[in-house]
Amino acid sequence: MSLQDFLQFVFAGITSGSVYALTALGFTLIYNATGIINFAQGEFVMLGGLAAVSLHSGGAPLALAAIGAVAVVTVVGLLFELLAIRPLLNASVLAQIIVTVGASLALRTAAMLIWGREAVALPAFTEGAPLSVFGATVVPQTVWVLGVTALIVIALQVFYRRTLLGKAVRACAVNPMAARLLGIPYGRVVLLTFGASAAVAAAGGVLITPISFMSYSSGALIGLKGFAAAILGGLGSPAGAVAGGLALGLLESLSVGLLPWSGASGYKDAIAFLILLLVLFARPQGLLGQVSAQKV
Amino acid sequence: MPRFGQGERAGSATGEAVKAGEVGPGGWERRGRGRAWSWARGNLAFLLFSLVALTVPLYLTNSYYLSILAFFAIRLMPTIGLNLLLGQAGQISLGHAAFIGLGAYGSALLTTRWGLDPWAAVFLAALLSALVAVLIGVPALRLKGHYLAMATLGFGEIVLILLVQLKGLTGGTDGVVSIPPLELGGWSLADPRLFHVVVWSAALIMLRMALNLPRTRTGRALIALHRTEIAASSLGIDVAFHKLQVFVVSAIFASIAGSFLAHYVMFISPEGFGVTLSVLLVAGAVIGGLATVWGAVWGAGLMVLLPEVLARYNEDYTLLVFGLLVIVVMIFLPEGLAGAPARLLGLRRTLPDTVARRSQGEPVEDRGSECRS
Numbered sequence: 001m002s003l004q005d006f007l008q009f010v011f012a013g014i015t016s017g018s019v020y021a022l023t024a025l026g027f028t029l030i031y032n033a034t035g036i037i038n039f040a041q042g043e044f045v046m047l048g049g050l051a052a053v054s055l056h057s058g059g060a061p062l063a064l065a066a067i068g069a070v071a072v073v074t075v076v077g078l079l080f081e082l083l084a085i086r087p088l089l090n091a092s093v094l095a096q097i098i099v100t101v102g103a104s105l106a107l108r109t110a111a112m113l114i115w116g117r118e119a120v121a122l123p124a125f126t127e128g129a130p131l132s133v134f135g136a137t138v139v140p141q142t143v144w145v146l147g148v149t150a151l152i153v154i155a156l157q158v159f160y161r162r163t164l165l166g167k168a169v170r171a172c173a174v175n176p177m178a179a180r181l182l183g184i185p186y187g188r189v190v191l192l193t194f195g196a197s198a199a200v201a202a203a204g205g206v207l208i209t210p211i212s213f214m215s216y217s218s219g220a221l222i223g224l225k226g227f228a229a230a231i232l233g234g235l236g237s238p239a240g241a242v243a244g245g246l247a248l249g250l251l252e253s254l255s256v257g258l259l260p261w262s263g264a265s266g267y268k269d270a271i272a273f274l275i276l277l278l279v280l281f282a283r284p285q286g287l288l289g290q291v292s293a294q295k296v
Numbered sequence: 297m298p299r300f301g302q303g304e305r306a307g308s309a310t311g312e313a314v315k316a317g318e319v320g321p322g323g324w325e326r327r328g329r330g331r332a333w334s335w336a337r338g339n340l341a342f343l344l345f346s347l348v349a350l351t352v353p354l355y356l357t358n359s360y361y362l363s364i365l366a367f368f369a370i371r372l373m374p375t376i377g378l379n380l381l382l383g384q385a386g387q388i389s390l391g392h393a394a395f396i397g398l399g400a401y402g403s404a405l406l407t408t409r410w411g412l413d414p415w416a417a418v419f420l421a422a423l424l425s426a427l428v429a430v431l432i433g434v435p436a437l438r439l440k441g442h443y444l445a446m447a448t449l450g451f452g453e454i455v456l457i458l459l460v461q462l463k464g465l466t467g468g469t470d471g472v473v474s475i476p477p478l479e480l481g482g483w484s485l486a487d488p489r490l491f492h493v494v495v496w497s498a499a500l501i502m503l504r505m506a507l508n509l510p511r512t513r514t515g516r517a518l519i520a521l522h523r524t525e526i527a528a529s530s531l532g533i534d535v536a537f538h539k540l541q542v543f544v545v546s547a548i549f550a551s552i553a554g555s556f557l558a559h560y561v562m563f564i565s566p567e568g569f570g571v572t573l574s575v576l577l578v579a580g581a582v583i584g585g586l587a588t589v590w591g592a593v594w595g596a597g598l599m600v601l602l603p604e605v606l607a608r609y610n611e612d613y614t615l616l617v618f619g620l621l622v623i624v625v626m627i628f629l630p631e632g633l634a635g636a637p638a639r640l641l642g643l644r645r646t647l648p649d650t651v652a653r654r655s656q657g658e659p660v661e662d663r664g665s666e667c668r669s
Contacts, residue, residue, distance in 0.1 A: 106620050277447060277450050
């Protein structure tokens with residue numbers, strides 16, 4: 001394989017990897033605040049993409065459609081927390097899994113009823129000729145995906161490290177009980193987290209829809225891959241989520257490119273799940289995480 | 297009737313504790329009433345249900361209604377398995393559609409490609425599913441909660457991808473056509489009434505086995521490990537083995553359902569065996585109720601009837617209703633439909649130990665510890 005082909009696969013990998021990273025980040029935000037894995041996370045990505053397409057075809061300029069879509073999905077995330085998560089915040093893990101799985105089924109079907117079964121796409125954010133990097137072509141949308149992803153990651157870092165509210169959220173992640181004793185409104189922090197997580201996921205959906213088509217059923221795969229990325233980087237670590245997402249995207253893309261076997265692309269999705277199973281079975285704390293003792 | 301390890305009553309220490317009736321997830325052991333009464337009532341319900349289910353073809357000849365009932369039985373089988381896995385062992389699987397798929401494809405390919413007898417194919421496919429369940433269950437069941445759910449979800453996706461991609465073997469997205477129907481003593485089960493009796497007999501045997509489970513050593517072990525795995529294992533219960541046991545049994549039930557499906561509709565394609573079916577089965581088991589095995593009957597019935605009721609609008613609404621219903625049930629009706637009458641009439645004094653049981657303390661604090669048992 002030439003350097004040019006190799007770079008082509010690398011660019012494809014980090015582009016889809018960015019979306020996995022944003023999805024993984026969404027998982028991480030909610031997990032850190034509540035200990036819940038939101039099985040509807042992928043549906044938020046899908047909703048973001050589809051809502052943007054609808055708003056855009058309804059006449060809104062692309063930038064407005066993108067922001068509007070993120071806002072709509074954020075509201076869905078907030079409602080989801082208020083209606084489904086809040087009553088079960090102290091319930092067993094199994095109950096929480098079942099509720100988010102039920103929500104994913106409901107959201108996916110609602111999306112199918114609203115948008116139909118057709119896969120749709122957005123136009124690229126900016127027109128322009130593809131760039132050439134060492135002979136590999138990079139479409140401008142890739143630059144948008146990478147740039148906005150980096151911006152979101154930095155903004156989240158600043159929020160969590162520098163603002164009082166961000167520190168309160170982190171306090172809840174460390175110990176909800178102690179945080180509450182210090183007067184932090186745990187309920188509102190959880191609500192905020194679900195809104196933020198839905199917004200990040202929706203942004204990922206809006207970003208990727210010009211590159212790969214989006215349909216009502218796309219969310220399940222993206223969600224599972226986002227979780228695989230979060231696990232790969234060590235669940236609970238935002239930096240790990242981003243690293244895991246990029247690594248997963250690269251692994252997927254390069255394994256398709258490097259395997260000397262023409263049918264390999266059909267197995268592309270299986271590679272992510274194989275990695276998920278291997279990491280779960282062999283190193284459930286993630287590649288970067290540390291083993292912790294279990295409290296009985 | 298076949299039974300799960302009957303006669304293992306002389307219980308261990310845990311067995312005694314469970315027998316006292318305070319540990320059970322409700323439904324089987326009733327406080328303050330005689331065990332004999334409870335036993336008789338349980339059997340009476342089963343006998344009546346079996347009688348009705350098996351004699352339906354005598355007075356119902358409409359083949360459309362008979363086909364709905366056949367699909368009811370086919371859905372009931374994996375739902376019973378998930379009811380046991382979720383309700384009694386407290387383990388989740390979001391990949392059970394894969395076992396239905398393995399059963400269906402096992403039956404389809406063994407009969408159409410290698411000319412095997414359909415019944416032998418059903419048996420071999422179940423054996424294959426059991427083997428796969430052991431291979432995936434041994435590492436996966438060591439994981440807890442979210443991790444187990446994701447691992448089984450990933451497993452289901454991989455099986456689906458293999459069914460689509462291994463075109464030379466499975467026919468890819470085109471599926472497998474002209475699968476032969478089952479036969480019994482020279483009679484072809486293409487006759488819907490005959491098929492009804494056979495498929496319901498199989499489903500009823502599974503129901504009986506599941507109803508017996510709480511009275512066996514394995515059943516009591518599951519109840520104990522559902523409550524607290526650490527206490528159970530410190531009492532000498534082989535937690536991993538018992539979890540694997542119920543996982544494999546539920547996989548076999550699902551596989552047999554898939555085989556019946558393949559021989560009944562005579563055509564299969566991979567898209568029916570995806571995540572949506574896995575999730576739908578879990579939703580059905582939960583909506584029906586996990587506190588008693590009868591919940592599976594309610595759940596499977598709803599799964600089959602709701603699309604018929606909603607068909608005049610759009611059968612796609614079924615999945616939406618199921619998704620919303622499972623949330624509502626989890627929040628307001630933790631015992632599911634099976635527990636609804638008692639709940640509404642205020643008959644149940646204490647809430648049974650259902651999945652939605654509130655944890656005693658705060659939300660999980662020590663998050664790093666959930667990965668492994």
